[in-house]
Amino acid sequence: MIRKITYTIFLSIIVATLILFFVAFPFGKNKMGVGKYYLNNDIKQTGAANVVTAVTLDYRGLDTLGEVTVLFAAAAGVSILFYLIDQDKKKRERQVYPNFIVRVGSRIIFPFILLFGSYIFIHGHLTPGGGFQGGSIIASGFLLLYLAYPGERVNRKKLAVTEGLAGLTFVVFGAIGIFTGAHSFLFNFFPKGTLNMLFSAGILPILYIAIGFKVGSEFAGIIDDMMCQTVCGGEK
Amino acid sequence: MRIFFGYFLLYFGAAFLFLGAFGLIRLPDLYTRMQASTKSTTLGAFSSVLGVGILMPHWFVKCLVVAFFILLTAPVSSSALMRAGYKTGVPFDKKRTVVNKGKEFFSEKKEKEEGK
Numbered sequence: 001m002i003r004k005i006t007y008t009i010f011l012s013i014i015v016a017t018l019i020l021f022f023v024a025f026p027f028g029k030n031k032m033g034v035g036k037y038y039l040n041n042d043i044k045q046t047g048a049a050n051v052v053t054a055v056t057l058d059y060r061g062l063d064t065l066g067e068v069t070v071l072f073a074a075a076a077g078v079s080i081l082f083y084l085i086d087q088d089k090k091k092r093e094r095q096v097y098p099n100f101i102v103r104v105g106s107r108i109i110f111p112f113i114l115l116f117g118s119y120i121f122i123h124g125h126l127t128p129g130g131g132f133q134g135g136s137i138i139a140s141g142f143l144l145l146y147l148a149y150p151g152e153r154v155n156r157k158k159l160a161v162t163e164g165l166a167g168l169t170f171v172v173f174g175a176i177g178i179f180t181g182a183h184s185f186l187f188n189f190f191p192k193g194t195l196n197m198l199f200s201a202g203i204l205p206i207l208y209i210a211i212g213f214k215v216g217s218e219f220a221g222i223i224d225d226m227m228c229q230t231v232c233g234g235e236k
Numbered sequence: 237m238r239i240f241f242g243y244f245l246l247y248f249g250a251a252f253l254f255l256g257a258f259g260l261i262r263l264p265d266l267y268t269r270m271q272a273s274t275k276s277t278t279l280g281a282f283s284s285v286l287g288v289g290i291l292m293p294h295w296f297v298k299c300l301v302v303a304f305f306i307l308l309t310a311p312v313s314s315s316a317l318m319r320a321g322y323k324t325g326v327p328f329d330k331k332r333t334v335v336n337k338g339k340e341f342f343s344e345k346k347e348k349e350e351g352k
Contacts, residue, residue: 099319105312112305 047192048125048201056130057204061186064207065170068214072167075218082225098148106148113141121212125201131208135215142220146227154224159217166214173203173210242291249284252276265329266321274314281306 038055048054056064120127121134142154177187186207193200259272282303289299322338 098316101312102316105308109308109312 043195046188046201046204047195048204049196050125050127050130052128053125053130053204053208054201057125057207058186058188061174061207064211065174065186068167068170068211071215071218072163075222078222079225082229085229098150103148106144110141110145113144114138117141117216118212121208122205123198124208124212125204126196126198131211132215134208134212135217136219138212138216139219139223143223143227146223150227153228154220156221156224159221159224163214163217163221166210166212166217169210170207170214173206177203238290242287245283245287245290249280249282249287252280252283256280264332266326267318267328270314270318270321274310274317278306278310278314281310 038051038059042048042051042054046054046058048058117134117137119134120129120137121131124130124134145152174186177189178185180187180189186203188202188204190202192202198205253276256273256276259276260269263269263272285299285303285306289296289303292299322342328336
């Protein structure tokens with residue numbers, strides 16, 4: 001009984017605070033200082049039509065580098081975990097194999113998925129979406145292939161090389177910024193171009209393409225690790 | 237004429253989508269429900285997207301691409317789902333099932349594979 005009363009009191013306090021908060025800051029009005037700054041100066045300073053991309057890659061590019069690193073650490077952790085499990089457990093046999101229709105259908109759809117994913121990360125500075133989303137879509141294409149062809153695997157060495165090169169591209173383009181203009185890491189040194197064109201916003205599209213490749217290969221590696229728990233062809 | 241045809245396709249698709257939803261509620265077991273909810277939905281989504289494309293000529297190519305992908309993906313996924321359901325032994329509706337062709341088909345296939 002006492003517990004119920006305390007729950008009710010706490011819940012009503014939380015609800016009251018939320019209501020007061022939303023009354024004090026109505027949606028879409030009274031923008032905070034930083035948000036106002038981004039919205040007003042985005043096009044002048046970065047040339048990106050998508051303000052979210054301008055924030056994540058230009059104003060807070062270092063955070064994005066950190067995010068990519070976190071993702072890399074997570075992928076490595078998954079790989080290590082499944083390697084340790086592999087040592088002491090037998091692989092489970094797969095009961096149902098995919099039929100002809102699924103195999104042919106996935107083979108037709110796979111290139112379109114790759115095309116769509118790369119479209120999303122190449123146009124990251126113009127339309128919603130970007131490197132992380134495009135990379136995830138590409139990895140989902142790989143998942144489809146794994147489901148349709150259980151005996152086959154991706155080449156892990158090539159994946160690792162792609163991932164490393166993409167990360168290197170990001171860091172190199174950031175480091176070039178140190179030697180030009182503002183002497184800061186990830187400085188947007190390329191010409192801004194005209195708004196809403198594919199070749200605009202300086203180095204942002206290049207960075208997003210690098211992130212797209214990196215995220216795609218990392219997720220494909222995670223999917224490979226997980227699918228290998230049930231069935232696994234080829235060499236590790 | 238064009239507007240009439242576009243609206244006709246739209247309502248045709250909407251009717252089939254409604255029938256699919258209706259069948260999902262009314263039919264007795266997994267297999268018949270799958271048939272109602274995938275076959276009629278494929279046709280319904282296909283024709284309503286084409287109807288939108290005919291009503292809005294500057295979207296026509298986009299709508300054609302969307303319709304093509306619906307035709308490509310929906311039947312494949314539904315066949316895979318149905319097959320997985322059959323192989324894992326989801327029960328039939330015992331009172332109303334008349335023919336079970338899948339039994340013969342899968343047993344023949346197994347013999348062939350074992351013979352090889």
